[in-house]
Amino acid sequence: MKKLTVLFFILLIAGCDRVNSSTDIDMNVNDEPSPYISTPEDIVDTHGEIKNLERFEDFFRNVQLGKEDSIRVAKYTIEGDPILHELKYDGKIIKSTYDSRRDQFGQGSIIHSACSLIDTAETNESTNYLLRDCEPPIENSSILVIEK
Template sequence: MNVTPDSKLLCKLRIMVVLFRSLARAALPALLLLVLATGCSLFDRGGSSAISHKIDEEKDVISSNGNGVSNLDKLDSFMERGSGSQRIVQYTIEGDPIFIELRYKGGRLELDYDTTEDAFGSREVKTYSCSELVRTEEKHQLRYSLKGCEGDMGDGDLLIVSFDLSSQDKFEFVLKYGFNHRNEINTVNQSLVKDMLNGTASEISDFSLPQADRQSIYRKLVLANYLVEKQLSTSCNLKPYESYDLTVMINSAERHYAWSECDTGRDGKTMTEAADYIIGLVEAGDSYLQLPAATGGVK
């Protein structure tokens, strides 16, 4: 029988296959022992997730590991509706996102818990079922707790927003507002300035904000997620128009925001609500009420 070059190559390939199979059978027990001894997996545990990992800054509730929670109102609306779905993105201390998909199904609350991007987590997706999500506001924190959960999930807190002012070393702020920022609330210099609307201003230089009011204002700012960057606008097509300038000093950090009453964006509305809350609280206090009434024609 003649042996052609092609048949020689085929023989060599067959010999290689046989050798590979023999080596694989011999090495497999040792490889399995290595896996058992080290506790490591031969396969990527991450797998694929049914939850999208594309973060939506407008719709997702985003918890930044102690640096505030964005879009918390979305979670409140979801709970009020009692239908549909809502996603929460929780960042770990290392900066890895954990994705939580909530949905009402069959009269219960179902959630997918996705840790596939958490480098120090189990890197898997698990589904749990609970009877309800409960919102509880305590003295210095807001809790969102899961109740009536089945399986190994257990009842517990899904999200906690803390606004305990006593845990901060420093909290001061300067808020300028009104036409051309002529009004000012300044806890740094302990002063109040009131625009008399006639070209003059009246001032108190020994202003002291009560601790209860400080705590209340701090809570409002935390719920407004004041620590994150805001998309604000100072432009306005009204004449005259009111504008706001807020500087917050928290511990060793400082945040500054400037916007006008014409800013109707999401962040503009949130910051206007927070500023108006501060203004209303201070202007209802004894110190401000000592100031004379404005005499000008423009409020």
């Protein structure tokens, strides 16, 4: 009976360890990410051709009004690899998650940042939407560039 009890606890501990390991695997940027599957809510930028631009404009407006919202922007590289940028606004802070793990020629990383606003930089040719006042600071703060 004592051996059965010890075996039970070993299996129980091993089972718990397996659950924790799978959670760590999902968060490990060195592992292969799941394939990107576009949803109808995604804003998709394929070399300047933007699908679902209205949804992005709604998000931008909601941030300006202080209303909670979230979006996912998928930008395709020249080679056809998606780079995902998730933005979650809680009414005060924009939490940014930039995931380039599917880009075979990129950094292959996930970058998290918290930003206080979205700003625009306009030229005669385009409007660039940029994250501002981010912590930690991010190199490329561009979310979306809309050609005029």
